[in-house]
Amino acid sequence: MTKILILGAGSFFTFKWIRDILNTPSPSEGTFALVDIDPQRLSTSRKMAEKMVEERNAEGWKVESATERERLMEESDFIINTIEASGVDTVKYDYEIPKKYGVDQCIGDTVGPGGVMKALRTAPSWIDILRDAEQLSPNALILNYTNPMAMITLAATETTELSVVGLCHSVQNTSRQLAEYAGVPYEEMRWKCGGINHMSWFTELTHKGTNLYPKLRKKAQNPQIYRKDPVRFETMLQLGYFPTESSGHFSEYVPYFRKRLELIEEYCGTEYKGGSGFYAKNWPEWRKAKDKTMRKWIKGEKIGEEELENTPLEEKDLDLSWRSQEYASYIIEANTTDRPFIFHGNVKNTGLIENLPKDGIVEVPVVVDGSEFHPCRFGRLPEHLASLNRSNMSVQRLVIESILESDREKAIRAMMMDPLTAAVGSLKEIRDMANELFEAEKDYLPDYLRDS
Numbered sequence: 001m002t003k004i005l006i007l008g009a010g011s012f013f014t015f016k017w018i019r020d021i022l023n024t025p026s027p028s029e030g031t032f033a034l035v036d037i038d039p040q041r042l043s044t045s046r047k048m049a050e051k052m053v054e055e056r057n058a059e060g061w062k063v064e065s066a067t068e069r070e071r072l073m074e075e076s077d078f079i080i081n082t083i084e085a086s087g088v089d090t091v092k093y094d095y096e097i098p099k100k101y102g103v104d105q106c107i108g109d110t111v112g113p114g115g116v117m118k119a120l121r122t123a124p125s126w127i128d129i130l131r132d133a134e135q136l137s138p139n140a141l142i143l144n145y146t147n148p149m150a151m152i153t154l155a156a157t158e159t160t161e162l163s164v165v166g167l168c169h170s171v172q173n174t175s176r177q178l179a180e181y182a183g184v185p186y187e188e189m190r191w192k193c194g195g196i197n198h199m200s201w202f203t204e205l206t207h208k209g210t211n212l213y214p215k216l217r218k219k220a221q222n223p224q225i226y227r228k229d230p231v232r233f234e235t236m237l238q239l240g241y242f243p244t245e246s247s248g249h250f251s252e253y254v255p256y257f258r259k260r261l262e263l264i265e266e267y268c269g270t271e272y273k274g275g276s277g278f279y280a281k282n283w284p285e286w287r288k289a290k291d292k293t294m295r296k297w298i299k300g301e302k303i304g305e306e307e308l309e310n311t312p313l314e315e316k317d318l319d320l321s322w323r324s325q326e327y328a329s330y331i332i333e334a335n336t337t338d339r340p341f342i343f344h345g346n347v348k349n350t351g352l353i354e355n356l357p358k359d360g361i362v363e364v365p366v367v368v369d370g371s372e373f374h375p376c377r378f379g380r381l382p383e384h385l386a387s388l389n390r391s392n393m394s395v396q397r398l399v400i401e402s403i404l405e406s407d408r409e410k411a412i413r414a415m416m417m418d419p420l421t422a423a424v425g426s427l428k429e430i431r432d433m434a435n436e437l438f439e440a441e442k443d444y445l446p447d448y449l450r451d452s
Contacts, residue, residue: 002030002336005076005137007069007129008083009034010041012290012312013145017080018049019320020329022056027336029060033072038087042067044291047298055320069132076137078332081129081152082145085122086444088284093440094118095280101433102424104258106248106268107279109147110198111395112421114279116414117437119151119399121444126152127403130160141335141372143167143328149197149346150361151396157348157361158400163372165331166346166361168197170244172325177229178205178242181219182212193363194353194378196389197346198245199253200363201381205242216242230267231257231274239384244363246272253392255423286312331368338370347375354379355386360393391419406448408438 004021006014018032032049036042046065053061066072073079094114095105108114126146133140142164146152153166171193179186184207192204205212213236219225220233231247234257243250251257251274257267258274268274290311296303297318308315316322323329327343334341345366352375353362365376381389395414402410412434415421421430442450 002027002078002332003033003076004030004332005033005035005069005073005079005140007035007079007081008146009045009065010036010038010291011082011084011145012287013082013326014045015048015052015294015313016317016324016326017328018052019317020323020326021332022052022058022061023321023323024329024333026333028058030062030077032061032063033076034063034065035067035069035072036065037067039067041291044294044298048294051298052320069129070136073132073136076133076140078335079133079137079140079142080145080328081126081142083122083125083129084146085118085125086441088287090117090121090441090444091280091283093437095277097436097440098421098433099277100436101429102259103421103433104264104276105252105279105420106258106272106274106276107252109279110150110249110253111148111392112252112418113415113433113437115148115151116395116399116411116418117441119148119155120403120411120446120449121441122146123152123155123400123403124446126155127159130156130162130164133162134160138162141165141331141368143331144346145328148396150393151399153197153346153361154396154400155403158404165366165373166197166363167327167331167343168346168363169326170198170249171200171344171363172327174242174244175202178202178212178216181225181229182207182215183219184212192378193244193344194365195244195363195381195385196356196361196392197363198249199389199392200244200344201241201385202244203241203381203385213240227269227273229273230269234267241382241385248272248274248278252420254388255419258420259423286310334368335370340367340369342367342376345373345375347373350375352376352378353381353386355381355383356389357393357397360397388419391417403446406446408448408451411438411449 049063094108098113144166149166156164179189190206195201226233231251236242330341349362364378367374398410398414416430438449
């Protein structure tokens with residue numbers, strides 16, 4: 001019997017994971033163990049899961065739930081982490097306080113002030129989870145979906161020997177976007193991608209042996225196509241390669257697009273194309289709307305298109321007969337059947353990318369089989385791309401060292417090293433910004449960050 005523990009089960013991803021697993025040939029039976037510290041959201045997720053099991057006639061699956069992870073963690077085969085420390089209570093501070101100092105973020109969950117603060121709030125709880133897993137389920141494969149992906153995964157590699165991999169959907173999603181932009185069938189496209197989470201690079205991109213980059217550069221001259229993904233197309237035109245994640249995400253990780261208003265207006269579009277404060281302004285309401293939608297779905301009430309527009313869900317997500325491209329179900333299937341599956345995951349850089357720090361987290365192809373994860377050697381990135389990755393990896397390293405050493409200065413210096421923050425602020429301004437963030441979010445931070 002396969003036991004799948006989902007931590008932070010109130011997440012909108014939980015619906016997808018359970019649906020995908022129920023549409024997977026193997027395992028065909030087991031337990032979905034749901035954990036969330038919010039009893040109301042946990043109750044909704046449990047009812048949702050039970051309805052999915054019933055409607056798919058998946059009699060071999062049962063559902064359990066608890067607000068304390070220790071009750072359900074023992075002998076888990078897979079642990080999926082999707083916790084969000086502080087919920088949505090701090091997203092306004094992550095955006096509004098840096099904005100006062102000239103740091104304009106779109107998402108704010110990877111690096112930058114928002115990413116740093118999210119890691120400082122989240123990693124301590126994550127480390128506690130790993131400590132429990134060492135005792136209760138030491139043989140589990142642990143799939144982390146919580147952002148900031150690289151920092152959370154780095155915290156794991158620095159503190160445990162458990163099998164942990166960080167999972168995102170940016171590589172598989174972007175590869176499909178590139179096939180669409182280039183006008184070629186996805187199944188016929190060949191590509192190589194590596195780097196760090198949210199900033200990996202398609203270093204090879206071909207169709208029937210022909211390099212697709214000249215075609216994409218020509219396509220990018222069309223304003224209608226360019227404006228679909230302005231920051232990433234501009235990056236490709238100037239640096240030669242297309243990065244993963246959305247234009248809005250990527251615009252935060254480099255110093256080129258958001259340091260002046262005229263640059264934001266020129267290169268950044270709305271929403272995930274680079275809209276200012278897009279996450280902070282929308283996520284709290286999306287979360288409420290998603291929970292309301294799930295409660296209606298459980299009751300069998302009709303859900304209109306307008307309702308879905310205000311949530312992270314799409315109409316197809318509510319179709320229980322299909323299986324998405326999210327990696328979790330494929331990893332679980334591969335491990336339980338011992339049929340290898342290749343995916344892009346976030347792992348420790350044991351020389352996998354030669355010109356990136358060996359103590360950092362990289363995103364490379366990984367093979368999973370019946371035993372564990374087997375990361376694949378990527379080689380070298382073009383040096384200018386590696387340089388951009390290293391700038392973000394320095395921030396990640398400082399944040400995790402801050403947490404493990406209870407070092408307030410390292411948290412501040414992580415913000416000082418952030419490419420976008422450094423592009424707009426002086427050292428003193430960045431220190432003032434950090435102190436203001438620490439004060440505003442003190443109820444959600446470790447003690448060492450509360451005292452200046």
